[in-house]
Amino acid sequence: MTQQRDIHITEVALRDGSHAIAHQYTVEQVTRIAKALDQANVPYIEVSHGDGLGGSSLQYGLSRTNELELIEAAVSVCKQAKVAVLLLPGIGTMKELKQAARIGAKMARIATHVTEADVSAQHIALAKELGLETVGFLMMAHMAPVEKLVEQAKLMESYGADTVYVVDSAGALLPQEVRERIRALRQSVSANIGFHGHNNLSLAMANTLAAIEEGATRIDGSVRCLGAGAGNTQTEVLVAVLDRMGIETGIDLYKMMDLAEEMVAPILQAPQEITRDSLVLGYAGVYSSFLLHARRAAKKFGIDSRDILVELGKRKVVGGQEDMIVDVAAEIAKKKLKSVAH
Ligand SMILES: CC[C@H](O)CC(=O)C(=O)O
Numbered sequence: 158m159t160q161q162r163d164i165h166i167t168e169v170a171l172r173d174g175s176h177a178i179a180h181q182y183t184v185e186q187v188t189r190i191a192k193a194l195d196q197a198n199v200p201y202i203e204v205s206h207g208d209g210l211g212g213s214s215l216q217y218g219l220s221r222t223n224e225l226e227l228i229e230a231a232v233s234v235c236k237q238a239k240v241a242v243l244l245l246p247g248i249g250t251m252k253e254l255k256q257a258a259r260i261g262a263k264m265a266r267i268a269t270h271v272t273e274a275d276v277s278a279q280h281i282a283l284a285k286e287l288g289l290e291t292v293g294f295l296m297m298a299h300m301a302p303v304e305k306l307v308e309q310a311k312l313m314e315s316y317g318a319d320t321v322y323v324v325d326s327a328g329a330l331l332p333q334e335v336r337e338r339i340r341a342l343r344q345s346v347s348a349n350i351g352f353h354g355h356n357n358l359s360l361a362m363a364n365t366l367a368a369i370e371e372g373a374t375r376i377d378g379s380v381r382c383l384g385a386g387a388g389n390t391q392t393e394v395l396v397a398v399l400d401r402m403g404i405e406t407g408i409d410l411y412k413m414m415d416l417a418e419e420m421v422a423p424i425l426q427a428p429q430e431i432t433r434d435s436l437v438l439g440y441a442g443v444y445s446s447f448l449l450h451a452r453r454a455a456k457k458f459g460i461d462s463r464d465i466l467v468e469l470g471k472r473k474v475v476g477g478q479e480d481m482i483v484d485v486a487a488e489i490a491k492k493k494l495k496s497v498a499h
């Protein structure tokens with residue numbers, strides 16, 4: 158089934174959504190959901206641990222099921238969709254990327270902090286060598302000025318990335334800031350431009366539309382918003398909105414609505430919504446995937462998770478520094494004890 162598409166959507170519920178369910182996907186769930194997404198004509202379906210290939214660990218959260226089994230399951234039921242994998246150099250390795258390609262992944266998204274594109278060079282080169290469609294994924298895009306983002310995107314393009322993404326990992330960007338970033342990239346790189354939003358400030362949809370209006374053609378969505386923090390731009394809603402705008406995604410809206418309601422909603426222990434914690438992520442500019450870790454640390458030390466998140470924001474902590482969450486929580490608890498003693 159080929160169709161002319163104005164916007165190419167990558168569905169991330171089976172990867173970013175894994176954060177929201179503490180990486181507990183089963184083969185059965187992934188098979189059912191991937192099959193339904195494929196039948197709804199979604200072009201790309203990302204499957205990996207929430208922190209990318211190799212993420213299953215005590216630091217990032219143990220997966221219930223080996224991600225290679227999940228990827229294999231998705232590949233086995235996709236007739237037209239391409240299965241994508243995410244890889245953060247340092248968490249995932251070349252070996253895992255090769256394994257993913259061997260079992261049928263067709264797209265690799267290589268993610269780095271927005272100022273560290275240089276660490277993606279070898280992984281992007283390997284992905285191209287393996288014949289994968291390759292994306293450079295610049296995370297925490299709110300933390301760098303526009304010129305820096307452009308410089309880093311150019312690096313990824315020079316390594317061979319077909320597409321470069323602006324990733325609003327903290328859900329902290331405002332629509333005007335998204336516009337500036339996408340516009341600047343459009344003027345400076347020839348690669349496709351993509352946008353990945355988080356809904357911590359309830360701006361994922363507005364930011365996604367701003368990105369599209371400025372020329373982004375690769376867009377991430379997640380069924381029922383399933384993703385870290387308050388989740389991502391809701392795919393089935395995005396498909397409906399773009400349809401109203403006369404923008405073609407090639408995706409069957411009713412099929413998306415049905416799978417969201419019947420397959421994804423029942424997996425969730427609680428609806429994906431903007432809670433006080435996820436709101437603080439966007440407000441303080443903290444990595445969305447820190448949310449569950451901060452909640453656990455808050456419980457352990459008997460403190461408010463918002464205090465941890467605000468402090469992490471002040472210290473500009475980035476992905477890979479998850480161990481800081483417990484350190485910060487311990488410091489806050491100590492200060493609290495001292496102030497009670499005085
Ligand atoms: C830890 C990887 C991260 O979840 C990637 C991503 O989706 C983001 O930065 O938003």
Ligand SMILES: [Mn+2]
Nearest residue numbers: 173326384385
């Ligand atoms: Mn994300």
